[in-house]
Amino acid sequence: MGKNNMGQMHIIAQLSAGQGLEPGGWRWPGEDKAAFMNDDIFIKGAQLAEKGKLDGFFLVDVPAISADIATTPQGSSLDPIVLMALMAKATTHIGLISTMSTSIYEPYSIARTMRSLDLVSKGRMGWNVVTTGNPHALLNYFAGTPAHGEKHGRAQEVWEAVLRLWGSWPEGALKLDVASGHFADDKLIKPINFKGEYVSSKGPINLPPSPQGMPAVFTAGGGQYGYDFAATKADAMYGNPPTLEYAKAFWQQLSSSIRQAGRNPDEFTVFNGIGVSIASSEKEALERRIALDELGDPSSRQQYLSHMLSIPITGLDIDAPIPDRLLKLARPNRQDHRSQYAYDLAMKGFTIREVLAHGPINYHPVFLGTPESIADKLQQWFEAGTGKGFNIIGDTGLSSLADFVDQVVPILQKRGLLRTEYSGSTLREHLGLPYRNGFAEFEAKAPQATIK
Structure with missing residues (x-):
């Protein structure tokens, strides 16, 4: 493929539990088998993403042991908030995005933690807003699990309370006037007195806004609720479409929801999750994935197929x-x-092992091949209209992220698809978003909660 005429894509890198997409990736030669508890691995991952001039580095949070702990560390991870603080001090430009679940954390805890990280990073934080459906994680914090409607109702309230808390200390309230002794304008810093059905917070927050105001707001999920939440409450969304056609339809429906909410889809980015397996040929990439499958549990994958x-x-x-x-x-x-992708592969006559190696049962689609062919596929998806962004996950761990940054990123940059230098210093600037601090800008577009 040649030069791009559609602007530039946005890319975030993900390294969860210190490894990539494949359950057996921790066993891959050269990877740190204990990466999940090695903070240096995550710091190096963020530095690699920054080296590639990517938009951000993303960590999920699953605060529960996984059912397949006998064979993979994918459900075991350090608290991402701790890692975010370490990565913030070891980088200067890369955005840092972390999950804090509305099902687990109270609004003030989220608001204060995220604002602290946003200040420490000088405006590079993103908050991934999710509900927690994992019953094991919920039972680690509570005696029971909430009903479906309660989970979503609480999410709406937590989101609003957090944004109101962020806005309770407005820009300009911090004075730092040494001569007069005027530290802050207390007339501008006001309580929010938020009281909803599920959560409450008096406020105000005890910290001023960062250079970007407040963290960029991400979300993940599907269905009409997911579309509506993203359209009215987020700056960006994670997607996991299995095919290009599905990704196009996903973005078209989400764009419609964004317009109906009175917002501009051009100021919103979908980061489609893409796994990558890079080699010197497609044959070698397929062989690499077959070898990775053998390091995992191929029998369980065959059952799912x-x-x-x-x-x-x-x-x-x-x-x-x-x-x-x-x-x-x-x-x-x-x-x-x-399943359609798995069916198509089977109908082409691939062996069962080869079908599995193409990644149809992975949570994200897998692009395998040479750096050039992977760049081609990313460009194809971008130019087809799939939401402008990608969340890239290597197949093994740090080494596969390094391969992407060192081999694929330069091709995308040469085609004009990726920046070669940062033009701003905050995550909002990387994403083309304006300064924002608080709930006020959403008030005309979002349902009102109870304020007493």
Whole structure:
């Protein structure tokens, strides 16, 4: 592909539990087998993302042990808030995005923690707003799990209370006048007296705004609730579309919701999750992924592929294509939108092992091949209209992120698809967002909560 004429894409890198997309990535030669508890790995990851002039570095938070802890550390991680503080001091420009769940944390805890990090990083923080559906995580904090409606109702209230808290100390209230002894204008710093059905906070917050005002607000999720929440309450959204066509439809529907909320879709970015496996040829990339599958649990992946294709394939020769007698009965499972891709791969005659290696059962689609071909696919998605952004996840860990930054990023930069230098210093500036501090700018567009 040639030069781009559509502006530049936004890219965030992700390194959760110190590793990449594949459960067996921690066993890959050269990776730190204890990366999940090594803060230096995360600091180096953020520095790599900054080296590539990416927009941000993202850490998820799963505060519960995973069911497959016997074979993978993917559910084990250091508290991302601790890591964010360390990364903020070791970098100067890269945006830093962390999850803090509305189901677990109280508004003041989120507001104060995120504002502290935003000040420490000089305006580079992003808050990923999510609800927690993992019952094990919820039971680590509470005696029971909330009903579906309560979870969403609480999320709305926490979001609003956090933004009101951020706005309770407005720009200009901090004076720092040594001569007069005037530290701050207390007439401008006011309580919020927020009282909702699920959460309350008196306020005000005890810290001033950062150079970007408040952290950029991210969210993740699908369905109409996810669209509406993103359209009215977020600056950016994480997506996990399995195919290009799905990604285009996702962005079209979200754009419509954003317009209906009275906002401009051009000021919003969807970061589509993309796994990458980089090698000197597509054949070598596929072999790399096959080797990674062997380091994980291929039998469980084969079982799930059986579920996706609606046919029994466990026990079949994994190094042979699915027999025609079964393939004729195969149907994509409508309950899993990744199933169509798995079905298409099976119909092309790939062996079961090769089908799995292409990544149809991964949470994100996988781009495998040479640096040039991966750059081509990213450009294709970008120019097709999928929301302008990507959340890149390597297949193993730090080494695969380094491969992306060192081999794919220069190609994208040469094509004019990525910046070669930062033009701003805050995350909001990286994303093309204006300075913002508080709830006021959303008031005309968001449902009102109870303020007493």
